[in-house]
Amino acid sequence: MTQDELKQAVAQAALAYIETKLEDDTVLGIGTGSTANLFIDALAPHKGRIEATVASSEASAERLRSHGIPVFDLNAVDRVDFYIDGADEANRALQLIKGGGAALTREKIVAAVAREFICIADDSKLVHTLGAFPLPVEVIPMARSHVARELVKLGGDPVYREGVVTDNGNIILDVHNFAIAQPLGTEEKINNITGVVTNGIFALRPADVLLLGTASGVKTLYAE
Numbered sequence: 001m002t003q004d005e006l007k008q009a010v011a012q013a014a015l016a017y018i019e020t021k022l023e024d025d026t027v028l029g030i031g032t033g034s035t036a037n038l039f040i041d042a043l044a045p046h047k048g049r050i051e052a053t054v055a056s057s058e059a060s061a062e063r064l065r066s067h068g069i070p071v072f073d074l075n076a077v078d079r080v081d082f083y084i085d086g087a088d089e090a091n092r093a094l095q096l097i098k099g100g101g102a103a104l105t106r107e108k109i110v111a112a113v114a115r116e117f118i119c120i121a122d123d124s125k126l127v128h129t130l131g132a133f134p135l136p137v138e139v140i141p142m143a144r145s146h147v148a149r150e151l152v153k154l155g156g157d158p159v160y161r162e163g164v165v166t167d168n169g170n171i172i173l174d175v176h177n178f179a180i181a182q183p184l185g186t187e188e189k190i191n192n193i194t195g196v197v198t199n200g201i202f203a204l205r206p207a208d209v210l211l212l213g214t215a216s217g218v219k220t221l222y223a224e
């Protein structure tokens with residue numbers, strides 16, 4: 001199976017996972033990226049059953065609206081029942097690296113609100129130790145050099161993501177050569193650097209369930 005077919009399979013599996021749990025007033029949080037896009041497309045034929053969604057990026061909001069799916073501001077809903085999103089890496093504790101598409105901050109906010117975070121990914125994303133994927137850090141533009149120097153002190157190799165401005169008007173530094181042995185501590189440490197908005201480690205709020213696309217079918221993983 002190709003990577004795209006595995007992503008398609010997990011998008012369908014996420015739909016099946018939530019379908020039996022949908023209530024009249026369910027609020028769905030929708031992530032960002034190629035896997036989340038496939039989920040949005042899979043959701044479209046069922047839009048009559050969707051009362052409200054909130055999106056973790058302008059791109060996803062636009063895609064939802066193009067299907068006629070109602071999108072709300074997060075401040076206009078009192079809860080998010082399920083958050084469905086992809087990841088760049090996941091470990092067995094369902095701690096993640098996210099932000100390859102620069103949407104990490106809004107993703108982290110929606111995930112923080114969500115009652116259940118359902119991560120969907122193909123099996124190339126499952127790793128023993130997070131950090132082979134360069135860690136995205138969203139930074140206030142004027143703090144770029146300061147934050148880069150602090151990230152070097154932490155042992156990483158930050159690279160400015162040229163030409164990318166986040167939905168929040170900020171820039172991204174991708175930290176290379178940075179094995180993350182202690183995701184919780186590292187997430188907090190980087191977030192404590194002045195000028196950092198947030199970083200792409202999701203350990204304070206990991207996923208609740210990982211639907212993993214493999215050649216032998218979609219596996220449902222819970223945190224070990």
Ligand SMILES: O=C[C@H](O)[C@H](O)[C@H](O)COP(=O)(O)O
Binds near residue numbers: 031088099102107
């Ligand atoms: O900012 C982007 C997100 O964190 C995505 O969820 C992540 O990059 C995975 O994207 P994809 O499903 O395209 O691999």
